[in-house]
Amino acid sequence: MSTIAWIALASVVAWGWLLLGRGFYWRTDQRLPEAAEEAVEADRWPSVAVVVPARDAAELLPRTLPSLLTQDYSGRLAVFLVDDGSTDGTGALARELAARHGGRRVTVSSPGAPAPGWTGKLWAVRHGIALARSAREGGPEYLLLTDADIAHEPDSVRRLVAAASAGRLDLVSQMARLRTAGGWERRIVPAFVYFFAMLYPFRWVNRAGARTAAAAGGCVLLRTATAVRAGVPEAYRQAVIDDVSLARAVRRAGGRLWLGLADRVDSVRPYPGLADLWSMVARCAYAQLWHHPLVLVAAVAGLGLVFLAPPAAVAAGLLAGDAAAGALGAAAWAAMAASYAPMLRYYRQSLWQAPALPVTAALYLCMTVDSAVRHYRGRGAQWKGRTYPRPDAGPAGRRAEAAAPEHPA
Template sequence: MSVGTWTAAASLAAWLWLLLGQGRFWRTDVRLPRRAEPERWPSVAIVVPARDEADVLPLSLPSLLGQKYPGRAEVFLIDDGSRDGTGEVARSLAAERSGGLPLTVDSPGAPEAGWTGKLWAVRHGIALARARTDAEYLLLTDADIAHGPDSLRELVSSARGARLDMVSQMARLSASRGWERLLVPAFVYFFAQLYPFRWVNRPHGRTAAAAGGCVLLRTDAAERARLPESIRGAVIDDVTLARAVKRTGSGRIWLGLSGHVTSVRPYGGLGELWRMVARSAYAQLRHHPLLLLVTVAGLVLVYLVPPAAAVAGAAFGTPGTAVAGGLAWAVMTATYVPMTRYYRQPWWLALTLPVTAAFYLLMTVDSAVRHHQGRGAAWKGRTYS
């Protein structure tokens, strides 16, 4: 066999392994586990770190203030040095909504050395909650996340019913525009491929991950894991948080998709999506050049070789190369279709996954270049080395 045929066969073998041996990562039916309404509803402190979120708060904060939760719950919005009046907008929204959950808006000041801004804000919010409430649970949710009216009730019921220390739902991101349609479903697909939800949800499994936009955490589990102090410098804070909880030995965690927790943040175009991925991609590789090279080679073999082999094999009359490449592309497409359906996109969009993967490859390389240029993980005016 030619080199091209061997390469296409290797890509096909990789896809068969991913299909059968990677925790069924391509399934999108991992939803909240068994729910059991408790006799006494525990108290919950909802902590919302916010930096320059005045535009999205009118779409997200009312959904938190209007939660239909039978127990006691309070919202703590922590204004992380915003320059657009985020705190004032939050107070105004709370004043307009009488009868909703109580809201406290506060600011922690500039983060101390070694802290990311978000985790510094979370630290301040948790400290406020502990000082003012006896909350048994903490709901850590981002300022751009809108919750269905029963979201908190369902999260707590699942945590109680399945005896979990942490329940996290991956919010449905915005995917209504051109670049969003191409890149956003793949973002969740690649995340699930790295951290198969079923592996995360194994009681004694080693895989740990969370979706930072929606994390319900037992307060005593946070104390055992020394959160957020133990992860204060983490750029990928959600996965690091999940690992910290699971490392305590008794920490049982759960991660899945949601149909009622959504991100209201629109992505203006390719540049905004590019920055979202590039700010943390190299951190995912632990800033290691060798891991970067392996990742680039893996992306080329798994995502770019199949269509190239299928087209080249057909064009140059090498049927073995064409068949192996075509089969690998077919398996790839089949595993992506469930995610395109979850995002209400046409099935044929799954055929474009190699193009999308090429963009993510370039974003990853750009993330490494930014790091070595000293720009690190840049977000909303802050850069972390």
């Protein structure tokens, strides 16, 4: 066989392992159970404090904050919105919305500039948790950490708490359904979630005693006692990928995790152009690889073998008459497209996009390389007008690095 045929054969083998040996990551059936509410007595719903870090979110709050204030939840529910140095009137708008919708106690506060060694979001989360635990009626039994761009259906909190109670879980996290209104969003977003599931197979995360730990930062229900035991968020205060680091801290403290796809939790943040999506991925892609150049090389080679080699082999078969390369490349390409189809169905996208996954994978490869370039130029962790220092810049950074995922690629 030719060299390209041997590479295509390696790709086929790789896809066989990915489909069968990586926790069936490509399936989309990890969802909150429907009947879990029976696990909670009708008059004993635990108290929940919702902590919302918000920075320049005035455009989004009218769609998201009311969804928290109108939750159909029988237990005590309080909302703590922490204005992380916004310049667009986020705090004032939050107070206005709270007064307009009523029904729930809302505290709007600002912690000021982040202390050295802290990212802005985690500094805001720390402030919100402290406010929640010092509440007059006693600290909450659960903390719901949710972003300012996340909209919840009215039964969202109830279903999260019921799932945690039924499964005796310490952390329940849902990957919010991201927006796919624009052309680039339809191309990039389903693949983003697909690659995240490949990196952190949900079944592995949800298995008791497993090493793999991950969460989706837009929607995390956390048992307060476990948060205290795990040192949240001090244990990972400089982490760029804070949701995964949170899950790692909880797992190290002996907590049980659950991560799945959301049906009733949505992100309303728009990503209208490729540049917006590129920045979203590039700011943390290299952190997923432990900021290690050799891991970057391995990741690029792996992406090339798994996603780019199959169409190249098919092209060799058609253009150079290499029948073996063409057949093996087609087999690997078919496996790739089949694995992507469930995620496209979840996002209500055409299945005709599945064969185009190699194009999207090539974009992600470029984003990952760009993430490394930004890191070494000191611009790696840029978000909402802030640039954070490299995570190896001090003791806090080394702790954040220690909290990085165990399976980088």
